[in-house]
Amino acid sequence: MTPVIEVQNLTKTYPDGTQAVRSISFHVEEGEIFGFLGPNGAGKSTTIKMLITLLRKTSGDMRIMGLDVDANPDAVRRLIGYAAQEVGVDDDLTARENLLLQGELFHMDRNTLHRRTDELLNLMDLAGDAHRPAGSFSGGMRKRLDLATGLIHQPRVLFLDEPTTGLDPQNRANLWVYLERLNKQENLTIFLTTHYMEEADKLCQRLAIIDQGQIKTIGSPRQLKQEIGGDVIILRFANNGQSVAQQSEQAQTVLGDAPFISGIDRFDEGLNVYTRNGGEAVADVLRLLDARGLRVAQLSLSNPSLDDVFLKHTGSKIRDEAPMQNWRNVRGGPFGRRR
Ligand SMILES: Nc1ncnc2c1ncn2[C@@H]1O[C@H](COP(=O)(O)OP(=O)(O)O)[C@@H](O)[C@H]1O
Ligand SMILES: [Mg+2]
Structure with a gap:
């Protein structure tokens, strides 16, 4: 079976010389929740942005469902969903309108779009609030709506960059439940990045520990912890x-x-x-x-915790500080919201 994501020797050097990603290789199987665990500046966002066609690689090979990402950006965009760290919903529109608008950007036909909208509102427990403006929602609800809009076109794989950063611990744990539900009920492959060890431990079937642009180790949380012994x-x-x-x-x-x-x-x-x-x-x-x-x-x-695994492979402890994101909400094109 072809892996959903295949990455070989992927490298990104920014024009200023920063080597953000240094020859990383990994693959993600269908139906997996796979995570990148690493501190601020490790190269997580850079990797995601290349995979979702928003940033050009320097070298290496990326395939999604067997398609070369650089050669087939439009086809790849139809296969993937994306939710940035910052919520990108339109606060003036209702939950339903946000979803319909996003579907129109994908030129979905009316019936499919309405069916899919209802399905996602139910799945995210937003059906009862579908006619309220997103601006009146709590942080957790807005995040759920944001996830739903990223899934309107029924992608095969969902990319999430630090999905719970900025949420309080209760909303964070709550969102994990929804991500697991999507993974199971939609057989959705999920690639996520996080700097929260607990999140990686709880959600990911396999994870890569990334530091300074390099993958240090890959395995299931259990396997990685057992290796410490x-x-x-x-x-x-x-x-x-x-x-x-x-x-x-x-x-x-x-x-x-x-x-x-x-x-x-x-x-x-x-x-x-x-x-x-x-x-x-x-x-x-x-x-x-x-x-x-x-x-x-x-x-x-x-x-052993994943923190100990991280120390073993990188020589320092991961710090649970709030990361300073240095890139703007890059939604645009099929990922974008109008206005
Ligand atoms: N546009 C850019 N130009 C130059 N350097 C960048 C740019 N974006 C990110 N970087 C640098 O690349 C490295 C990796 O950043 P990033 O991928 O955002 O890491 P993470 O998402 O893991 O915090 C960091 O050193 C960061 O400062
Ligand atoms: Mg980042």
């Missing part, structure tokens, strides 16, 4: 005459030889220590550090 003891140090970095370095040396420790990663404030049986190892870790006069400021014991 065992438990993680997270040690943090505080400035106490000696710098945090010095203490971390010494601790790494002290613990590095311990037979019950399978690996150590250092981050800004301390260390991730991997061990088969964390509960037993904690006391030994503290004893070894104490013998060298190293005082741990904070210790936690957990199963």
